[in-house]
Amino acid sequence: MHYSLQCILVLIAAYGLNIFYTSVLYHRALTHGAVKLAPWLHWLVINTGCWVTGIDPKTWVCMHRLHHQYSDQEKDPHSPVNHGVFGTLPSQVKSYERIMKGLILRRKEYTSVIKDLDFDISWVIRSHFWWAPYLMHLAIAILVGFFCHGWWIGIAYWVGIMSHPIQGWMVNSLAHQYGYRNFKTDDHSTNNTLVAWLILGEGYQNNHHQDPTSAKFSYRWFEFDLGYLLCLVAQSLGMLEIPRLSAKHLQI
Ligand SMILES: [Zn+2]
Ligand SMILES: [Zn+2]
Numbered sequence: 001m002h003y004s005l006q007c008i009l010v011l012i013a014a015y016g017l018n019i020f021y022t023s024v025l026y027h028r029a030l031t032h033g034a035v036k037l038a039p040w041l042h043w044l045v046i047n048t049g050c051w052v053t054g055i056d057p058k059t060w061v062c063m064h065r066l067h068h069q070y071s072d073q074e075k076d077p078h079s080p081v082n083h084g085v086f087g088t089l090p091s092q093v094k095s096y097e098r099i100m101k102g103l104i105l106r107r108k109e110y111t112s113v114i115k116d117l118d119f120d121i122s123w124v125i126r127s128h129f130w131w132a133p134y135l136m137h138l139a140i141a142i143l144v145g146f147f148c149h150g151w152w153i154g155i156a157y158w159v160g161i162m163s164h165p166i167q168g169w170m171v172n173s174l175a176h177q178y179g180y181r182n183f184k185t186d187d188h189s190t191n192n193t194l195v196a197w198l199i200l201g202e203g204y205q206n207n208h209h210q211d212p213t214s215a216k217f218s219y220r221w222f223e224f225d226l227g228y229l230l231c232l233v234a235q236s237l238g239m240l241e242i243p244r245l246s247a248k249h250l251q252i
């Protein structure tokens with residue numbers, strides 16, 4: 001196989017693994033209960049999530065629920081309305097750190113948001129080893145580059161698996177600023193087709209804010225939610241269940 005094709009496949013595989021964790025497992029399952037994970041998958045995500053993505057699942061869920069609660073208001077952890085399109089990237093990193101520390105200190109403003117979660121912050125985070133997953137992926141990238149006789153393939157792995165901050169920025173910023181709206185929600189959420197195609201349907205923020213507990217983020221014939229397709233595949237493999245489909249999907 002041609003080397004450049006190998007690099008692209010490694011990039012897609014690493015990116016796909018990362019985004020499956022964040023979009024399907026962290027977001028649709030743990031945050032909103034839009035899909036119900038099989039017990040073994042629930043165990044797997046809470047025990048490996050931090051290692052795979054570098055992001056603590058409990059902190060992610062807390063931050064994202066706060067985003068829904070205060071969407072584009074002053075208390076939104078990441079909004080282009082408050083921080084500008086590019087300022088949303090550092091604001092989401094700062095909010096993540098603040099919420100993580102708040103959860104470790106058991107501050108009520110954060111713990112009250114995630115009362116239903118039956119797991120704690122990852123021990124990697126509690127033990128101040130937050131950097132360990134990043135170091136592990138760097139080591140894997142170097143090993144992949146070494147054994148595959150080319151550094152580009154290692155870089156492809158690194159970029160794919162560590163893409164979460166950029167994915168998050170595109171969704172939180174671009175899909176709350178640019179795009180069309182299907183619903184009059186109380187925020188600035190939009191449906192951004194480019195972001196939706198790149199990030200497994202997450203760019204349909206306006207649809208998602210209208211009905212956060214729906215597993216499917218696409219509503220109209222020209223919208224395509226690849227994340228929902230992954231949910232259907234995962235359901236057919238017994239990995240999860242999709243409890244319901246929003247009635248609103250049938251209305252437009
Ligand atoms: Zn949003
Ligand atoms: Zn959400």
